[in-house]
Amino acid sequence: xxxxxxxxGEDAIGNANKLVDYFRWKGxxxxxxxxxxxxxxxxxxxxxxxxxxxxxxxxxxLALLQVEGDTFEAAFHLRAYRAxxxxxxxxxxxxxxxxxVQRRISSTFRDIPGGQILGPTRDYSFRLLNPALLNASLGxxxxxxxxxxxxxxxxxxxxxxxYKKVIDIFLKEGLMSRKPREGEDRRVFDVTREAIKFPVPRxxxxxxxxxxxxxxxMCMAYSTMRGxxxxxxxxxxxxxxxxxxxxxDKRGRTRIIGKIKVTEAEMVGGSGRGxxxxxxxAAKRSPAPRYSxxxxxxxxxxxxxxxxxxxxxSALRTPNPDNPANNQEFVLYHTEVIEGYGFTNHLKLPHxxxxxxxxxxxxxxxxxxxxxxxxxAVSAGVEENND
Amino acid sequence: xxxxxxxxxxxxxxxxxxxxxxxxxxKTLKAVCIPGYQVPYSSPEMPISRGWGTGGLHVTLSLVGxxxxxKIIDQGSDASVNACNLRxxxxxxxxxxxxxxxxxxxxxxxxxxxPEEILTEKQILVLQVPQPEVLRGVERHEAKTRIMHGEAxxxxxxxxxxxxxxxTGGLRSGAGHPMMVNGRYVAxxxxxxxxxxxxxSMARCLYLFGAGREKRIHCVPPFTRVEPLEFEDIRFKVEExxxxxxxxxxxxxxxxxxxxxxxxxxSYVVNDSNFLDKLRKGPxxxxxxxxxxx
Numbered sequence: 094x095x096x097x098x099x100x101x102g103e104d105a106i107g108n109a110n111k112l113v114d115y116f117r118w119k120g121x122x123x124x125x126x127x128x129x130x131x132x133x134x135x136x137x138x139x140x141x142x143x144x145x146x147x148x149x150x151x152x153x154x155l156a157l158l159q160v161e162g163d164t165f166e167a168a169f170h171l172r173a174y175r176a177x178x179x180x181x182x183x184x185x186x187x188x189x190x191x192x193x194v195q196r197r198i199s200s201t202f203r204d205i206p207g208g209q210i211l212g213p214t215r216d217y218s219f220r221l222l223n224p225a226l227l228n229a230s231l232g233x234x235x236x237x238x239x240x241x242x243x244x245x246x247x248x249x250x251x252x253x254x255x256y257k258k259v260i261d262i263f264l265k266e267g268l269m270s271r272k273p274r275e276g277e278d279r280r281v282f283d284v285t286r287e288a289i290k291f292p293v294p295r296x297x298x299x300x301x302x303x304x305x306x307x308x309x310x311m312c313m314a315y316s317t318m319r320g321x322x323x324x325x326x327x328x329x330x331x332x333x334x335x336x337x338x339x340x341x342d343k344r345g346r347t348r349i350i351g352k353i354k355v356t357e358a359e360m361v362g363g364s365g366r367g368x369x370x371x372x373x374x375a376a377k378r379s380p381a382p383r384y385s386x387x388x389x390x391x392x393x394x395x396x397x398x399x400x401x402x403x404x405x406x407s408a409l410r411t412p413n414p415d416n417p418a419n420n421q422e423f424v425l426y427h428t429e430v431i432e433g434y435g436f437t438n439h440l441k442l443p444h445x446x447x448x449x450x451x452x453x454x455x456x457x458x459x460x461x462x463x464x465x466x467x468x469x470a471v472s473a474g475v476e477e478n479n480d
Numbered sequence: 481x482x483x484x485x486x487x488x489x490x491x492x493x494x495x496x497x498x499x500x501x502x503x504x505x506x507k508t509l510k511a512v513c514i515p516g517y518q519v520p521y522s523s524p525e526m527p528i529s530r531g532w533g534t535g536g537l538h539v540t541l542s543l544v545g546x547x548x549x550x551k552i553i554d555q556g557s558d559a560s561v562n563a564c565n566l567r568x569x570x571x572x573x574x575x576x577x578x579x580x581x582x583x584x585x586x587x588x589x590x591x592x593x594x595p596e597e598i599l600t601e602k603q604i605l606v607l608q609v610p611q612p613e614v615l616r617g618v619e620r621h622e623a624k625t626r627i628m629h630g631e632a633x634x635x636x637x638x639x640x641x642x643x644x645x646x647x648t649g650g651l652r653s654g655a656g657h658p659m660m661v662n663g664r665y666v667a668x669x670x671x672x673x674x675x676x677x678x679x680x681s682m683a684r685c686l687y688l689f690g691a692g693r694e695k696r697i698h699c700v701p702p703f704t705r706v707e708p709l710e711f712e713d714i715r716f717k718v719e720e721x722x723x724x725x726x727x728x729x730x731x732x733x734x735x736x737x738x739x740x741x742x743x744x745x746x747s748y749v750v751n752d753s754n755f756l757d758k759l760r761k762g763p764x765x766x767x768x769x770x771x772x773x774x
Contacts, residue, residue: 102564169529176524177491288520288695291623422621432693435530439610442532442562446555446592446751449738450673451654453719458650460722465649 117161130154139354139393140164144430145171146285146304148353148392165306165434172431176285182340185347189357189390191255194334196394199259201327201361207256212333213394259330260359260386269384274410291422298409298425303391306430307398313418313428314401317408322416326387326404329361333394356396358389360403363411385410494541495573500524504542504697508688511699516661517629518612523695533566534692536589536608540570543604544587548576551585556593556735556751563591582754583765592655594676596734596755597765599685601702607670612691612698614658614668634666637709645714657716660707667698674708674718675735678770681706715773726750729759733769 131138131154141153145168153171160166196212199205211217263269273279278294284304289297302310318325335352342348361384387407389399405418405428413419427433492498500522507521526534533554544550552567554560558580566589571578579585582597591608599605615625618636628634637658644652651657655671659680669677670689680687680700687700700706710716725732727739727747734755736748750756758765 102559102561103568105561106565106568169525172525173527176526177495177497179497285524286522288523290520290626291621422623426622431525432530435532435534436610436693437531438529439531442591443555443560444592445737446673446735447655447671449736449751450671450675450719452738453721454650454652454654454674455648457717457720458648462649 125158127151127154127158130158136394137162137164137167139395140307140398141167141171143392143395143398144168144304144306145175147171147175165430169431169434182350184350185339185341187336187338187355189332189336189355190258192332192334192336192355192357193253193352194256194332195354196334197256197330197332199328199330201259201329202262205259205330206261207254214396256332258359263329263361263384269386274385277410289425293421293425295410298421299388299390299406301425301429302389302402302406304430305398305402305425305428306433307395307401309428309430309433310401310405311397313408313424314404317404317416317418322408322413322418324362324404324408326360326362326400326407328400329359329386331356331358331396331399333357333396354393356389356391356394356399358396358399358403360387360389360400360407361385362387362404362407491573493574494544494570495526496524496538496541501542504538507697508539508542508699511688511697512686512701514665515699515701515704516659516665516667518667518691518696518698520695521697523692526692528566528569530693531610532562533589533591533608535690535694535697536591536606536692537566537570537690538692539606539688539690539697540587540589541573543606544570544574544576546575547586548574549579549584549586550574550576551579551582551588551754552590553588553593553595553753554591556737557753559753580754580757582752592671592673593735593752594672594679596750596752596767597758598768599683601684603685605685605687607672607687607689609668609670609689609691609696609698610693612668612689612694612696614666629665632664637666641709641711645711651710651714651716658709660709661700662704663707666709667700669706673735674716675770677706677708677716678718679768717772718770720772721748724748726756726759729756731759731764733767734759 131150134154134157137157138150138153141157141164142148142150144164145153145156147153149171152174153167156167156170160170194210194212196214197207197210199209260269264271278292280294280296282289282294282297282300284297284300289301316322333354333356335354337349337352339347339349363383363385385407387403387405387410389402389406391398391402405424408416408418409421409424411419412421417423494501496504503522507519511517511519521538523535523538526537528534528537540550550567550570551558552563552570554563557563567578570576576587582588582595582599586602587604587606588595588599589606589608594605594607613622613625615628615637618640619625619628628636641651644650655673656668657674657677658666659669659677661667668689669680682703682705683700684702686702689698691697708716719735721732721736724736726734726736726749728749731750734750734752737751738746738748740746750759755765
């Protein structure tokens with residue numbers, strides 16, 4: 094009778110859960126400790142936190158372990174947990190100028206105030222598998238850290254400092270403006286408390302992009318520079334580091350409640366004026382700012398996401414029906430990771446009633462057409478099946 | 481280090497916090513007041529996948545109480561794995577009573593079927609909805625479909641029905657036949673077979689439609705006119721199951737599943753699992769049957 098007619102569905106679910114555990118443990122290897130996952134799978138944890146929209150490294154590590162490393166499921170577990178949490182405060186706006194910077198680069202200028210800081214990145218390493226990693230031990234890790242410390246001359250360390258932003262250069266020269274764009278909806282919206290309506294306020298678009306699937310955002314961003322939009326964005330500044338999260342308590346005092354690591358990308362693009370064919374000339378003559386920022390911000394170190402978010406944000410502010418990435422509805426609905434993951438996977442659910450309805454309709458039409466001797470194409474119900 | 485506290489999270493009654501439940505109930509009331517209109521709501525993430533009944537769960541969990549008797553069916557069956565899964569979840573979170581008996585239930589959550597047995601004013605049927613926007617097939621942009629509903633501009637969907645007739649000789653085949661609710665909004669009945677659509681009209685029970693992924697709730701209140709879209713001369717028809725009888729109960733006049741054997745021969749079985757049980761045990765439960773126009 095096939096899987097659709099499963100009786101004792103509960104037994105089946107119970108057995109499926111047991112089998113999942115069996116496949117996890119059947120290799121009889123040592124369980125991965127939570128701290129190992131949190132520290133040694135750092136970037137997977139960061140990605141899960143970003144897409145899961147919950148900054149909680151330990152819980153993200155737990156989620157990753159629980160789901161055997163599936164990034165969709167890990168993000169999903171965090172989202173589901175997040176939805177049950179009470180909201181006690183709204184944090185102050187995070188100031189990334191106060192960031193304790195670990196990495197900071199700009200591709201718009203050779204030198205930037207404060208200097209380029211390469212920081213922890215795999216960008217300039219060869220992608221060669223490294224079997225030496227298999228020989229790592231607690232001893233070798235200690236030695237590595239001790240050696241690294243020895244290389245640092247404490248006398249040469251300068252004071253801890255924060256860095257000015259690259260966009261300050263643009264602002265100073267009047268090439269960029271802090272003013273909102275004309276007609277832009279700047280209300281602060283909360284996508285977790287309200288369903289979005291189009292056109293969405295910029296805040297809602299930014300929130301949705303910050304929670305979006307990294308791969309989906311990359312697809313959109315790549316399309317804007319490859320052929321469906323010709324906007325090779327430039328990295329005005331990409332910074333990764335820790336920022337403080339502050340709330341104002343009931344007595345009006347600002348309290349620091351913790352720090353989070355974020356990736357921030359400020360992608361320099363056109364100002365949105367002069368991007369359409371008919372206004373191009375007018376824009377050249379106008380004294381208005383020539384550049385604008387496509388803004389990307391996400392939890393943890395996830396530079397692909399930060400940069401792609403910036404590019405897509407920039408594209409969304411200049412709507413163009415010809416390009417998927419310049420279409421708010423297309424981008425925001427279809428990069429939403431939990432919804433896309435759930436709905437594509439729901440195809441595994443039985444659909445036999447829906448399908449039967451389509452078959453019966455098609456048969457009825459075929460019968461009638463045969464009776465009437467008509468030559469009409471018989472389409473199965475599938476194309477009109479709106480599930 | 482992790483404090484144990486972090487992992488000892490206890491859940492609110494019926495899982496969803498009270499503020500969100502209140503919001504969902506408010507939006508549901510709005511949907512009741514404007515039959516067929518899709519009301520946007522917060523739709524928080526649930527611990528089950530989007531597209532697997534989250535909207536139905538939101539509505540069910542916002543309504544369920546310890547005195548409720550719950551039934552959950554999927555494709556007409558109580559035994560479907562997803563129905564089992566959702567049933568266990570609601571039970572665990574709300575401690576409500578469970579039943580397979582359609583008549584006994586106060587709250588029924590369903591995917592893609594309306595029970596054959598007539599529902600009463602004491603019952604609420606919550607339908608899971610994958611795509612609440614009936615116009616999505618003719619207009620891809622949400623911003624535009626909202627305007628079309630506002631202006632009752634349903635020309636495009638009428639054209640679609642006409643085109644289906646020209647191409648196939650029938651109004652439309654397949655589940656989810658569009659319906660005009662209370663003479664104002666065209667809405668989707670969710671992908672239920674045409675067989676079930678007439679039963680939404682002037683019913684004694686309340687029909688709530690929850691679309692979690694799309695974050696919309698719509699409603700057909702009791703004793704509300706529901707008209708499947710049709711032309712004066714080309715009429716809406718339900719599935720015929722001509723000359724078909726259930727191989728288990730010997731009965732007809734119910735939505736049937738076609739079961740294929742290894743040699744590709746097929747037989748039919750009544751789809752509604754509880755209705756089939758009742759047919760086998762005793763008198764036929766009360767049912768509203770629609771007769772296809774000539």
